Amino acid sequence: MAASDWSEHVHAVLSEAGLKRGGARERVIELLAREPCALSAVEIEDELRARGRPTGRASVYRVLELLAEHGLVERVAVGDGQTRFERSQPGGDHHHHLVCEQCGRLVAFDDPGLEHAIDRLSERLGVTIDSHDVLLRGACRSCG
Amino acid sequence: MAASDWSEHVHAVLSEAGLKRGGARERVIELLAREPCALSAVEIEDELRARGRPTGRASVYRVLELLAEHGLVERVAVGDGQTRFERSQPGGDHHHHLVCEQCGRLVAFDDPGLEHAIDRLSERLGVTIDSHDVLLRGACRSCG
DNA sequence: CATTATCTGGGAATGAGTCTCATTCCCGTT
DNA sequence: AACGGGAATGAGACTCATTCCCAGATAATG
Numbered sequence: 001m002a003a004s005d006w007s008e009h010v011h012a013v014l015s016e017a018g019l020k021r022g023g024a025r026e027r028v029i030e031l032l033a034r035e036p037c038a039l040s041a042v043e044i045e046d047e048l049r050a051r052g053r054p055t056g057r058a059s060v061y062r063v064l065e066l067l068a069e070h071g072l073v074e075r076v077a078v079g080d081g082q083t084r085f086e087r088s089q090p091g092g093d094h095h096h097h098l099v100c101e102q103c104g105r106l107v108a109f110d111d112p113g114l115e116h117a118i119d120r121l122s123e124r125l126g127v128t129i130d131s132h133d134v135l136l137r138g139a140c141r142s143c144g
Numbered sequence: 145m146a147a148s149d150w151s152e153h154v155h156a157v158l159s160e161a162g163l164k165r166g167g168a169r170e171r172v173i174e175l176l177a178r179e180p181c182a183l184s185a186v187e188i189e190d191e192l193r194a195r196g197r198p199t200g201r202a203s204v205y206r207v208l209e210l211l212a213e214h215g216l217v218e219r220v221a222v223g224d225g226q227t228r229f230e231r232s233q234p235g236g237d238h239h240h241h242l243v244c245e246q247c248g249r250l251v252a253f254d255d256p257g258l259e260h261a262i263d264r265l266s267e268r269l270g271v272t273i274d275s276h277d278v279l280l281r282g283a284c285r286s287c288g
Numbered sequence: 289c290a291t292t293a294t295c296t297g298g299g300a301a302t303g304a305g306t307c308t309c310a311t312t313c314c315c316g317t318t
Numbered sequence: 319a320a321c322g323g324g325a326a327t328g329a330g331a332c333t334c335a336t337t338c339c340c341a342g343a344t345a346a347t348g
Binding site for chain 2: 077079081098101107109111113114116117118120121122124125126127128129130131132133134135136137138139140141144
């Protein structure tokens, strides 16, 4: 899904939900569309200000919350005390992350074996799993 | 590993590292030894005060940091804005958690299949994995 | 028991995230 | 094009976990 497709998809979903448009929303969506890397609310606020489009903190958090509610972004926790957000893949596809302890870079990956193991786990434990997160810590290929 | 064994192990490791003893340290260690469930620093501070052994906030955080550095406790992030800590198992054994979205309870589990999937992943991606976290969100057996 | 490095705790500082509320904006209706 | 009401926005106060600072207490050692 290209950035522009994602952004169109977002607008379609939000309009479908009967929501109006607004400057702050457009700006945050546009930024997320162009920067697929996981961004924190603070980074988004700073980046928008740096681009000469200052946007209220409350609005940034509101937009992120709204997008998350509609499954349009995913929260990514990498263990620094901040919540990061990145646009989610279509069709329920999702990936996880490796945090490189040397360079701090975030490496995305997906793995059917891992997903399968989690599915089986759900049955074994007799619980319902709505969602899951996996975070690896280590050295990325360049640093390892 | 029984609680008392863990507590002895902790004292052995810290003494080996040439550290002195102190009241705050003893109190936090004792509490963690008896309550294997993942506790946050705030909960620890409150619980100690409730037991009539008030302990400075800074000391609680310092002890937890110290124990974590020596691999004696593990940080558990469940996505509320707090870091939780629980005594770590011997021999590198470890488990993961399911957060019940209904009752908020934390359910611990382990799964060789999951660990295996992560091991293979390391090879497939060509990266070194030092540690990993898995967090499931869903409904526990009583709520599901 | 003197010495000294370590430990402790009160409180101020920090920083992410939340809340409030007055103002502004969008958009269907007139 | 003007209107009206609900939605969206933003400034800043606020919460709350965590960190920092520093002066005073304490444990181990000789």
